[in-house]
Amino acid sequence: MTRRHAPWFLLIPGLIAVIFLVLPVIGLITQAPWGSFGTLLSDPVTRDALRISALSSLCATAICIVLGTPLAWLLARNALPGTRFIRALVVVPLLLPPVVAGVGLLTAFGRRGFAGAFLYDHFGIQFPFTTAGVILAETFVAMPFLIITVEAGFRGLHKEYEEVAATLGASSWQTFRHVTLPLVAPALLSGVVLCWARAVGEFGATIGFAGNFPGVTQTMPLAIYSELEVDRSLAIGLSVILLMVCLVILVLLRRTYLRGDTRND
Amino acid sequence: MRAPRAIRSTGVALIAAVTSLLVVSPATAATSVFTPASDAKVTGTITVSAASSLTDVFPVIAKAFQKRYPGTNVKFNFGGSSTLVNQIKGGAPVDVLATASEPTMWSAVNAGLVGKPLLFAKNTMAIAMPADNPAHITSLADLARPGTLVGVCAVTVPCGAAARDLFALNKVTVRPVTQELDVRSLLGKVLSGDLDAAIVYVTDVKAVGKKVSSVQIPASLNVTTTYPVATVGKTTNPVVAQRFVDYLRYSLSAQGILRAYGFAKPW
Structure with a gap:
């Protein structure tokens, strides 16, 4: 990696x-109450919130990977009829104000929502005011980030690799698992990181759909x-804690998995 | 600084009055000068930060105010009372603050953000349920039944503090499933049918009409909250801001509208 001399018309806006x-x-960092971090971290409300955040964002990211990658x-x-239309549909959650997303989720998965009423009447499942509801809200808001990033990765991939694997006798699952997936790993990882970061920071859809209760949905x-x-x-203190936890995780991820990502090809 | 502008806008008649202020006794001068001088300057836009529970009634009062003082324009910023105080602390350009409780207003007074507050309305609590009342709530005690999905406001906002006091006063132990950050979001979850019941203001119940069922709480077992209003210290239009505050508290029209929306007299 050599550092090239940057032209001024890129350098100045970039630095701004x-x-x-x-x-x-x-x-935030200068305003943070650095002296009271100990008490803040031992406060059960903080611990509950960290636990709910970790649990819900990880579950949401897992669901996004399992459903979003395919x-x-x-x-x-282009394997579906109306690919362009579907692509436009799935990025809608990106454009919705999260609070509106919360209302949308209520109308679909609330106790009286068209899908929610079915689940509630037949299985007694209710999403609002549960941790599952938080996961649902985060998944809804975060999945488009993963889909967009990973789709770009798949598209940058030459079809020939998959075709060669197939002619060598690999099943479609083997091809996907051993050829396609490793090749899109960098895109998948940045998609996962984006998706997870969005899930961690989610506010509007969560409070709108799942409510706010310490230890359950907070x-x-x-x-x-x-x-x-x-x-x-104290609020700033909590924000800085969240920020630090996320930064540590991102830096670790980058160091372990994304080393090859800086190459230019 | 105000006197010269008044002269320009109200004409020669006033010049005599102002001159008389300088030479004649202050008492007579005050009656002859003060009213026209301040009337002349009641124009311009103010922004009123008001508690969520005032969302329906304030625009109606503003319309009456603008009719009474042509050339004025009242804009609103509704939210949880403590959020509104924090916004002003953070430098939000607001001219009038109306909160849903005295403690929230005191925090603004103590921080030196607002002038002297006036109490202009009173509210009490009620239980709101979805129209079909799925959990068959008929009293406060029913809220303590296990499995009942009860919502309250967070204790940091007035309706949450009131709910907490209400439960304590009636000696019921309620385990709410959510602590919403303002009363309108709470009511929204009753309207959507996701909550079985919520502790809201009687005025909220009145505002949404038949879309919710409600249980009234006897006055002796109810909690009241009082609404103070004050001008914000950093207002850019102190004249209109003060007029609006006075109008809310003293005018028959504003008080009549408040009554129509279910608010009680605070005095």
Whole structure:
């Protein structure tokens, strides 16, 4: 990797972008109540919120991987009738204000929603006010990030690899598992990271659909917002904790898996 | 600074009055000058930050106010009372603050953000259920039944503090499933049928009409919350802001509208 001399018309806006993105974070860090982090971390409300956030964001990401990756492949390979239409549909959650997404989820999966009523009447399953509801809300909001990223990965892949594998006698599952997936691993990983980050930060759809109760549906962003009403510096403290946890995870991920991602080809 | 502008806009008659202020006794001068001078400047836009429970009634009052003072324009910013106070702390350009409880207003007074508050309305609590009342709630005690999905506001907002006090006063132990951050979101989850019951203001029940069922709570066992209003210290239009505050508290029209929406007198 050699650092090339950057032309000024890229350098100046690029640096402005960095400053713009970094300043609010610096603001948070300087305002954080560094002295009271110990008490903050031992507070059961914080611990509950961290636990709910970790559990729900990981489950949501897992669901996104299991359902989103196949859809990304289908979209990339034009395997469905009306691919373009479907692609437009699945990015709608990206455009919806999250609070509206929460209302949408209620109308579909609430106790009186068209899918929710069926689940409630026949199986007694209710999503609102449960951790499952939080996972559902996060999955809804985060999955498009994974689909878009991974689809781009699949599309950048030459079909020949899959065809060669097939002519060598590999089954379609073997081809997907041993040829396609390893080749899109970098795209899949950045998709997963984006998706997970979106799930962790989710607020509007969660509070709109799942409600706000400590230990059940109160994720870190909800705890932070609730705390903001009372004590701003504690709220900032919680935000910095969330920020640090996420940064550590992202840095570790990058170091372990994304080493090859900086290559230029 | 205000006197010269008043002269320009109300004409020669006033010049005599203002001159008389300088030479004649202050008492007579005050009656002759003060009213026209301030009337002349009641124009412009103000932004009113108001508690969620005022969402329906305030636009109606604003219409009456704008009719009474042509050339004024009242904009609103509705939210949970403590959120509104925090917004002003953070420098939000707001002219008037109306909260749903005295403690939230005190926090703004103590932070030096607002002027002297006036109490302009009172509210009490009720139980709201979906129209078909799926959990068959008929009293506060029913909310304690296991498996009943009860919602409240978070204790940091006035309707949540009121719900907590209401349960304590009636000695019922309720395990809510959600603590919403403002009363309108709470009511929304009753309307959608996802909650069996929620503790909201009587005015909220009145506002949505037949879309919810409700249980009234006897006055002796109910909790009341009082609504204070005050001008914000950093207002850019103190004249209109003060007029709006006075109008809310003292005008028959504003008080009549509040009554029609179910708010009680605070005095």
